[in-house]
Amino acid sequence: MDQLGLKLLREVQELEFALIELNLYLDTHPDDEAALSTFNKLSTRYAEVRRAYEEQVGPLVNYGHSGPVREPWRWIEEPWPWEIEY
Amino acid sequence: MWLYEKKLEYPVRVGKKDLKMAKYILTQFGGPNGELSAAIRYLSQRYSMPTGRAKGVLTDIGTEELAHWEMIATMIYKLTKGATPEEIRRADLGSTYAIWDKGIFPSDSNGVPWTSAYINTMGDPIADLHEDMAAEQKARATYENLINLTDDVDLQDALKFLREREVVHFQRFGETLDHLQGYMNGKKYF
Ligand SMILES: [Fe+2]
Numbered sequence: 001m002d003q004l005g006l007k008l009l010r011e012v013q014e015l016e017f018a019l020i021e022l023n024l025y026l027d028t029h030p031d032d033e034a035a036l037s038t039f040n041k042l043s044t045r046y047a048e049v050r051r052a053y054e055e056q057v058g059p060l061v062n063y064g065h066s067g068p069v070r071e072p073w074r075w076i077e078e079p080w081p082w083e084i085e086y
Numbered sequence: 087m088w089l090y091e092k093k094l095e096y097p098v099r100v101g102k103k104d105l106k107m108a109k110y111i112l113t114q115f116g117g118p119n120g121e122l123s124a125a126i127r128y129l130s131q132r133y134s135m136p137t138g139r140a141k142g143v144l145t146d147i148g149t150e151e152l153a154h155w156e157m158i159a160t161m162i163y164k165l166t167k168g169a170t171p172e173e174i175r176r177a178d179l180g181s182t183y184a185i186w187d188k189g190i191f192p193s194d195s196n197g198v199p200w201t202s203a204y205i206n207t208m209g210d211p212i213a214d215l216h217e218d219m220a221a222e223q224k225a226r227a228t229y230e231n232l233i234n235l236t237d238d239v240d241l242q243d244a245l246k247f248l249r250e251r252e253v254v255h256f257q258r259f260g261e262t263l264d265h266l267q268g269y270m271n272g273k274k275y276f
Contacts (some may be wrong), residue, residue: 009093017096020150024254027142027189028261062090075092082160 001057001084009051012060015046023025088149095153096247098160099240105177107236108165109195114158114232114248116192116200119224121158121248125151127205127221134209137269143262144218147255154248159190161244212270215263222256 001010022039029035050060053075058074059066079085114120128148137139166188174183182197193199205221208214229249233242 009193010097013096020095020146024143024150024258025145027139027146028258028265030139052112058092060092062092065089081092081094081156082098082163084094084097086099 001079005053005057006084007050008056011049012046015042015049018042019046032081041053094157094160095150096157098164098244099156100108100164101238101240103169103173104165104236104238104241105169105174105179106161107238107241108162109179109182110235111158111161111165111192111195111232112190112193113195114228115155115162116189117194117198117228118204119221119228120194120200121151121155122192122200123204123223124148124225126202126223127207128218130207131207131214131218134207134214135266137266139265140211140215140262143258149260150251150255151266152155152250157244157248161241162190165241192213194225210262211266215266218259219256220262224260225258226252256272 125148132141133146205230233245
């Protein structure tokens, strides 16, 4: 994976991590409005960064969840996650 | 339904090839307090939870455990990458190589296969949540043991991330237990 791909991957990982944390927190604190608003803010940003990553590297999610794709079918391209050298 | 995201939850780096460490870490892939046990435990227990909140917590944490399972496999993959049979023999791992080559088989560090006997689904939400909180502490302790067994700072970084996640999961399960106790007491008296 090239440097730009790795940089975008890092951003995707950082944002998703924050969203995982907030998701688990909201599961047990569903009435926390500040947490919900942070979740929404980050979730919007997350969608943008994912789009940039997918443009550069290829789809992040299978079964059509990464939206329409161009030719060629990049889902099967290496490296797979365990093969990436950071 | 589950989707696959083609990325790790957190980057896994290793500083050097280390076959022995790979074998020690294997217990978090298929051992009693490992990530597979955690995922299967939570994802099996969610069906008998009485509230949406408890079902949500078990679904979300169970799913995150699968991401941790993948991180553990990645550590093993990277720690053993390029190892020759001679290196494997010298690291005293010939018996593992004879059976599984370099396949990553869900077993503990001693080769004992993963079994659902490591987990329980009692159907009783209070009993299940207590098991889950204990499981998170056992996983935390296992990560501390693994961190003590290596001086590879890159590997330690990913192990520390996983250790921290167990602490957070323990916290969320504790809150879920309180919520369930409140729910069940309310049901009894009103
Ligand atoms: Fe956990």
